Amino acid sequence: MSTLEALVAAARPEAARVITFSQAVREALAEEMRRDERVFVIGEDVAEAGTPFKVLSGLVEEFGPGRVIDTPISEAGFTGLAVGAAMTGMRPVVDLMFGDFLTLVMDQLVNQAAKTHYMSGGKLRVPLVLRTTLGATRRSAAQHSQSLQAWVSHVPGLIVVTPSTPYDAKGLLKTAIRNDNPVVFFEDKMGYTDKGEVPEGDYAIPFGVADVKRPGEHVTLVATSSMVQVALKAADELARQGVSAEVVDPRTLFPLDKETLVASAKKTGHVIVIDEGYERYGVTAELAAVIADGAFYHLDAPVKRLGAMDVPVPFAPTLEDVTVPTPEVVVALTKRLLAGEA
Amino acid sequence: MIETKEPSMSGALRISAEVGSRIYQQMWRIRVFEEHANELYLAGKMPGLTHLYTGQEAVAVGVCEALQREDYITSTHRGHGHCVAKGARLDLMFAELLGRSPGYNRGKGGSMHIADQENGNLGANAIVGGSAGIATGAALSAKMRGSGQVAVCFFGEGALGQGLLHEVMNMAQLWDLPVIYVCENNRYGEYTHFSETTAGTVLGRAQALGMKAFEVDGQDVLAVNEVLTQLVAAARDGGGPALVECHTYRYHGHHVGDINREYYRPKAEELEWREKRDPIKLFGERLVAAGLASAEELAALQAAVREEAAAALAFALAAPFPDPSEVTLHVYA
Numbered sequence: 202m203s204t205l206e207a208l209v210a211a212a213r214p215e216a217a218r219v220i221t222f223s224q225a226v227r228e229a230l231a232e233e234m235r236r237d238e239r240v241f242v243i244g245e246d247v248a249e250a251g252t253p254f255k256v257l258s259g260l261v262e263e264f265g266p267g268r269v270i271d272t273p274i275s276e277a278g279f280t281g282l283a284v285g286a287a288m289t290g291m292r293p294v295v296d297l298m299f300g301d302f303l304t305l306v307m308d309q310l311v312n313q314a315a316k317t318h319y320m321s322g323g324k325l326r327v328p329l330v331l332r333t334t335l336g337a338t339r340r341s342a343a344q345h346s347q348s349l350q351a352w353v354s355h356v357p358g359l360i361v362v363t364p365s366t367p368y369d370a371k372g373l374l375k376t377a378i379r380n381d382n383p384v385v386f387f388e389d390k391m392g393y394t395d396k397g398e399v400p401e402g403d404y405a406i407p408f409g410v411a412d413v414k415r416p417g418e419h420v421t422l423v424a425t426s427s428m429v430q431v432a433l434k435a436a437d438e439l440a441r442q443g444v445s446a447e448v449v450d451p452r453t454l455f456p457l458d459k460e461t462l463v464a465s466a467k468k469t470g471h472v473i474v475i476d477e478g479y480e481r482y483g484v485t486a487e488l489a490a491v492i493a494d495g496a497f498y499h500l501d502a503p504v505k506r507l508g509a510m511d512v513p514v515p516f517a518p519t520l521e522d523v524t525v526p527t528p529e530v531v532v533a534l535t536k537r538l539l540a541g542e543a
Numbered sequence: 544m545i546e547t548k549e550p551s552m553s554g555a556l557r558i559s560a561e562v563g564s565r566i567y568q569q570m571w572r573i574r575v576f577e578e579h580a581n582e583l584y585l586a587g588k589m590p591g592l593t594h595l596y597t598g599q600e601a602v603a604v605g606v607c608e609a610l611q612r613e614d615y616i617t618s619t620h621r622g623h624g625h626c627v628a629k630g631a632r633l634d635l636m637f638a639e640l641l642g643r644s645p646g647y648n649r650g651k652g653g654s655m656h657i658a659d660q661e662n663g664n665l666g667a668n669a670i671v672g673g674s675a676g677i678a679t680g681a682a683l684s685a686k687m688r689g690s691g692q693v694a695v696c697f698f699g700e701g702a703l704g705q706g707l708l709h710e711v712m713n714m715a716q717l718w719d720l721p722v723i724y725v726c727e728n729n730r731y732g733e734y735t736h737f738s739e740t741t742a743g744t745v746l747g748r749a750q751a752l753g754m755k756a757f758e759v760d761g762q763d764v765l766a767v768n769e770v771l772t773q774l775v776a777a778a779r780d781g782g783g784p785a786l787v788e789c790h791t792y793r794y795h796g797h798h799v800g801d802i803n804r805e806y807y808r809p810k811a812e813e814l815e816w817r818e819k820r821d822p823i824k825l826f827g828e829r830l831v832a833a834g835l836a837s838a839e840e841l842a843a844l845q846a847a848v849r850e851e852a853a854a855a856l857a858f859a860l861a862a863p864f865p866d867p868s869e870v871t872l873h874v875y876a
Contacts, residue, residue: 241687267687273717278710281676285694286684288665288677289615308707312670313677321658321666322649323873357874381876 217398223256225367225399226332226388229374230257230294232403234264237292240378241268243279244296252296254334254393276305280331284314284383287329292378297333300387301347306331314383315358328381330374334390335363336427336477337514337525346514346521348427348477351484353385354454360384360408361454365429367397369452372406379405389427389477409456413465417447420471420535423462423488424450428475428507428526435531444535454484462488463495470501471538475526480508502538507531556765560835566608566764567830568844570600570823573624575852576633580623580640580654584799588860590642593654596624598794601822602727603628605767605789606695609775615663615681615694617674620655621793622667625697630662633852637859645858650865651873663692671732672698672705675724679711682722682784693721693778695771700788701732703741703748712784716752721778723771724749724786727761729793734807749786761789762822765829792816 220228234240242260244252248271251258261269272279276297283293297306314327335348354361360382364370370388377384414429415436424432429450436446449465451458466472472492476484485506492504510524537543556563577597583589596603603624607616610629618625626636631647639646640654647657658666665681668674678696685692702708703726715722726745730737749756755774759766767789774785794817796804830836836844 273710273713275710275714277707278676278679278714281707281711282680282683282714285617285665285677285680285682286687287680289681289684290688291684293680308670308673309676313668313673317666318876319873320648320652320656321660321873322647322651323876324648324660325658325666326876328876360875 218401219396220367220399221393222367222370222388222395222397223254223393225371226256226374227258227260228399229371229378231260231263233375233378234260234268239290239292240294241270241291242294242296243270243272243283245272245274245298247271247296253298254390256388256393257296276302277309280306280309281313283329284309284317284327287314287327288317288325292328293330294378295329295331297331299345300333300335300349301344303333303349303352310353310359310383310385311356315356318382319358326381327383329383330377330386331383332386332388335387336389336391337509338521339391340516340518340521342516343513348509350387350425350454350476351478351482354484354487358383359455362386362408362452363426363454364388364452365392365414365424365426365450367395367399369406369412371399372404373452375403375405376408380408387426392427392430395430406452408453409458411449411451411458411461413447413461414450415446415448417445417469419445419469420473420539421447421449421465421469422473422475422531422535423492424448424475425454425477425484427477431526431528432475432531434528435535438528438532439535444539446535451488457491459491459495462492466492466496466504467499470499472500472504473507473531473534473538474504475507475531477509477525479511480506481511483508502541502543505534505538505543507534556829556833556835558765558835563830563835564840564844566604567823567826567836567841568848569604569628570764570826571845571848572633572852573600573603573627574823575848576627576636577623579637579852579856581795581799583640589640591653592798592800593640594621594798595793595795596621598816598821599727599729599761599791600624601764601826602725602761602767602789602791603697605764606697606725606771608768609771610663610693610695613663614692614775615665615678615685617665617678617681617694617696618667619674619697619699620667620669620671621699622657622697623654626657626659626664626667629659629664631657631659631664632855634855634858637856638862641859641862642864643859643862644865645862649869672702672708674698675702675705675708675711679715679720679722682715682720683718685721686718691779693723693775695723695725697725697727699732700726700728700730700737700741700745703745709748712749712754712786713752715784716754719781719783722784723774723778724784726786726788727791728788729791731793731797731808733797734801734804736807745788746786755783755785757785758788758790761791762820762825764822764826792820
């Protein structure tokens with residue numbers, strides 16, 4: 202490129218490219234599979250079907266069935282295979298269709314993958330990514346709607362990633378694939394069609410770095426995954442009502458960027474933590490405790506929590522919709538919090 | 544292809560004197576290692592407890608003699624035999640049993656989790672059947688990498704009750720993975736006879752998948768070795784997986800503390816296996832009968848192993864415990 206061409210290119214940057222969340226996931230996978238032949242995808246209907254969510258469409262055409270491996274309906278089995286393959290030189294990416302199926306793979310994930318490095322005195326490694334989904338309101342009822350990120354966040358040895366935007370999804374998935382630990386990567390199934398700016402080509406987002414999705418002054422809304430968009434919509438409405446809300450997305454539940462959460466809490470003095478997992482003993486409880494511990498003397502009110510209602514996710518829309526935090530609920534709680542009534 | 548191999552203790556020995564001595568020595572090393580382990584427990588010198596392999600030595604040695612160093616095994620909570628047979632050092636094993644710093648896992652695993660990746664041992668496993676996925680995944684990895692390695696999954700007959708095993712055997716057969724499932728049927732899962740927990744046959748489980756299935760006298764080290772040698776060679780050449788049921792017996796209880804066990808297993812039965820079907824005694828007799836070793840040479844081998852084990856144990860007992868600062872080391876890579 203000549204100097205003149207370079208100057209012209211710099212002066213006229215390409216318009217930012219906008220793609221969907223699922224396209225960002227697929228792009229990260231494809232780029233990593235091109236970069237590293239040890240990376241492969243394994244799961245149910247990941248090849249020609251491209252998963253029921255069509256997230257992986259096109260991968261098998263480029264990489265073949267030897268690296269995009271369709272399995273029987275054997276979640277524990279193929280997760281176990283991935284653990285063994287990871288221990289012996291490969292870098293598997295497991296596709297676990299619904300987060301609810303974590304129940305089926307828990308032994309392989311928790312007793313095997315998470316503990317192998319430690320129990321072997323650091324000799325064995327399990328560079329494995331398990332991609333799965335979370336999120337309700339898809340009318341899928343109690344066994345296809347749960348957000349179980351708290352379960353795996355509890356386990357030493359696992360890394361837990363909860364991207365909320367296409368940009369974060371691509372950058373964090375690349376980091377996950379390059380990491381030498383078992384990583385559970387949650388995708389919001391209702392957010393697969395969400396669009397956002399995503400650079401072409403390579404970039405990686407480090408684990409343990411929260412992102413302030415919207416700066417604000419009066420209240421901090423700490424939100425994860427599917428709840429980030431809820432918090433941003435609430436912040437829009439609050440702004441119309443004269444309240445400046447800061448939205449902070451931890452992006453990874455472990456490692457957790459405690460400093461950014463605490464700093465925001467100290468700045469605003471009011472905090473609501475929002476996560477789509479069950480509220481009881483959930484992610485919100487841990488984040489609220491971290492914030493209370495680090496910012497207690499700067500808080501003007503108790504840290505409030507909003508999680509999914511502590512019920513099995515019901516089918517009927519009128520029932521299901523009330524189980525998940527909405528922007529309206531966040532706005533109402535924020536106003537009560539700022540009024541000293543919550 | 545579905546085949547069944549009848550147990551056989553007859554026939555001329557098709558091995559060299561050198562191989563015969565090595566096999567004998569390896570079985571004896573397992574036996575002596577575990578005598579010490581039992582004593583350490585009874586003397587209160589070993590933290591926790593352990594599950595002894597004594598009586599089953601011919602399975603581990605017969606299988607591992609058919610493998611190369613770079614081949615993989617996964618092991619069980621009753622795993623000392625597999626670990627020794629795959630090439631581990633007794634001193635580092637004792638150190639691990641005692642929770643000492645130089646142990647194979649730096650004292651973080653103990654008896655039920657010894658791993659020795661340099662010799663292809665991907666680890667013992669305290670979840671019954673829990674390593675079936677790892678072994679099959681190692682075989683998938685070997686196939687994807689074109690490495691020519693074979694994986695052996697050791698499991699007790701108790702693991703037949705676990706769904707994971709059947710899930711991965713199905714995939715292994717579908718995809719012609721180089722993995723051999725070695726079922727050590729020692730007749731008891733914990734404190735229960737296998738007939739009370741196992742419907743149908745062991746081989747039938749593999750046969751239903753179209754998988755090669757064999758049974759073999761697990762007290763006959765050469766019979767085990769012969770079957771495995773053929774299956775490993777076939778698997779290495781793309782011939783796919785197989786299941787081998789080895790009929791064997793554990794002399795001790797489920798674990799070292801399981802001493803009064805007549806309520807589930809008669810003493811006469813234990814005596815019968817110990818006296819008439821001991822794999823080391825039987826093999827020694829065959830070596831002598833075939834003129835491959837003299838009784839004196841075997842006695843010398845035994846003495847040398849006892850010396851090795853005593854020195855290994857002394858090393859481990861003198862070794863330091865890990866520094867408490869290591870508790871957070873290796874949670875993440």
